[in-house]
Amino acid sequence: MQIARAVDSYLRHVAIERGLSENTVAAYRRDLAGYAEWLGEQGIHDTSAVTATTLASFIADRAAARPPIAASSLARLQSSVRGLHRFLAREGIEPADPSSNLRPPKQPRRLPKALTIDQVEQLLDASGPAPSMATDVPGGSRGAGAAPGDLVGMRDRALLELLYATGARVSEIVQLDVDDAAHGDVLRVRGKGSKERIVPVGSYARAAVDAYLTRARPELSRRGRSTPKLFLGARGAPLSRQSAWLIIQSAAERAHLTAHVSPHTLRHSFATHLLQGGADVRVVQELLGHASVATTQIYTYVSVDALRDVYATSHPRAR
Numbered sequence: 254m255q256i257a258r259a260v261d262s263y264l265r266h267v268a269i270e271r272g273l274s275e276n277t278v279a280a281y282r283r284d285l286a287g288y289a290e291w292l293g294e295q296g297i298h299d300t301s302a303v304t305a306t307t308l309a310s311f312i313a314d315r316a317a318a319r320p321p322i323a324a325s326s327l328a329r330l331q332s333s334v335r336g337l338h339r340f341l342a343r344e345g346i347e348p349a350d351p352s353s354n355l356r357p358p359k360q361p362r363r364l365p366k367a368l369t370i371d372q373v374e375q376l377l378d379a380s381g382p383a384p385s386m387a388t389d390v391p392g393g394s395r396g397a398g399a400a401p402g403d404l405v406g407m408r409d410r411a412l413l414e415l416l417y418a419t420g421a422r423v424s425e426i427v428q429l430d431v432d433d434a435a436h437g438d439v440l441r442v443r444g445k446g447s448k449e450r451i452v453p454v455g456s457y458a459r460a461a462v463d464a465y466l467t468r469a470r471p472e473l474s475r476r477g478r479s480t481p482k483l484f485l486g487a488r489g490a491p492l493s494r495q496s497a498w499l500i501i502q503s504a505a506e507r508a509h510l511t512a513h514v515s516p517h518t519l520r521h522s523f524a525t526h527l528l529q530g531g532a533d534v535r536v537v538q539e540l541l542g543h544a545s546v547a548t549t550q551i552y553t554y555v556s557v558d559a560l561r562d563v564y565a566t567s568h569p570r571a572r
Contacts, residue, residue: 254299254300254301254341254346254347255298255299255300256289256292256293256297256298256299257289259300259337259341259346260282260285260286260289263281263285263336263337263340263341264278264281264282264285266340267281274424274445276424280329284329284330284333284334285333285334288330288333288334291311291314292307292311295307300338300341300346300347301347303351304351305351305353305354305355307351308334308351308352309355311334312330312331312355315327315330331355334352334355335352335355338350338352339352339353366512366521367521367524367525367526368510368518368522370526372508372510372512373417373522373526375508375509375510376413376501376504376505376508376510377410377414377417377504379504379505380406380409380412380501380504381405381406381407381408381409381410381411382406382407382410383410384410384457384460384461384463403469404468404469404472404473404487405469405487407461407464407469408465408469408484408485408492409500409504410461410465411458411461411462411464411465411484412426412497413500413501413504414458414462415440415454416501416516416519416523417458417519417522417523418454418455418457418458418523419440419442419453419458419523419540420452420519420520420523420524420527420540420541421440421442421444421452421542422444422516422517422520423494423497423498423516423517424494425442425443425444425542426497427482427491427493427494427497429442429482430481431466431481431482431483432481434454434483436451438453438456438459439452439453440452440454442542444542445542448542450542452540453540462483470485473487473489474489476488476489477489478490497516498515501514501515501516501518501519502514502515521552523541524537524540524541524549525552527540528552534546534549534552535549
């Protein structure tokens with residue numbers, strides 16, 4: 254099969270049959286576009302001409318690129334290429350998978366950066382008014398008299414409270430519909446591959462979301478077209494991932510947090526604080542929506558490091 258046709262077929266497969274997110278499919282598309290371009294430079298235009306040696310040459314070429322490619326990017330590139338050829342072999346388009354012996358590079362273990370509990374509280378307080386304060390905003394239950402900043406502040410507080418309370422990815426939170434948050438103390442989240450999971454929501458986040466739904470969202474909704482999405486922008490359109498990222502950055506600046514803070518920082522903090530509080534790693538795996546417990550176990554190293562720090566500073570004969 255022609256390389257371009259093979260790539261298109263594979264991308265349709267991962268998007269429609271496997272239900273991968275738009276962002277994941279876009280990453281595969283970029284990787285495979287570079288792969289197809291490289292094959293073309295080698296005079297290879299059909300998948301039947303690709304061999305294990307071809308793939309080894311491609312990876313070696315990319316690994317030697319200048320500026321160098323990060324190990325994580327190279328691993329993702331190999332995953333994209335392996336997925337393509339595995340798909341072609343499984344569908345019977347090609348008789349064999351030339352990538353079957355292709356192994357990803359070993360990546361250095363990078364511990365996720367988590368905020369302390371005090372830093373999280375500073376961040377949340379800087380994001381917007383606490384629910385008890387939000388209910389005192391003048392203008393009646395519809396929030397029509399609330400200033401634009403109050404409406405946005407209530408939304409931002411609900412957004413950050415929910416991110417920290419559930420450990421959900423920002424892409425999962427901005428895709429929530431109002432109905433997904435209408436189940437009392439649990440939240441229905443759709444994760445990677447459209448897999449659905451139920452995550453508990455604590456009282457602080459629940460109060461912030463309720464205040465936003467009651468006081469702010471009705472007014473924001475009237476500014477744009479009707480949408481079921483839970484979080485809305487200032488003009489009533491669904492909140493984007495990029496906007497959520499900027500909201501968190503602004504809150505971090507107001508909280509005077511010098512560490513880099515991103516949406517994933519709250520996810521890391523959620524997992525780390527649960528494990529430090531005694532939660533079982535498999536429970537945390539379920540809450541995060543990880544397919545493998547090995548992915549979750551990296552947070553146990555963070556907790557061990559914290560134990561070492563406490564031991565080193567507290568035990569009289571630690572040093």
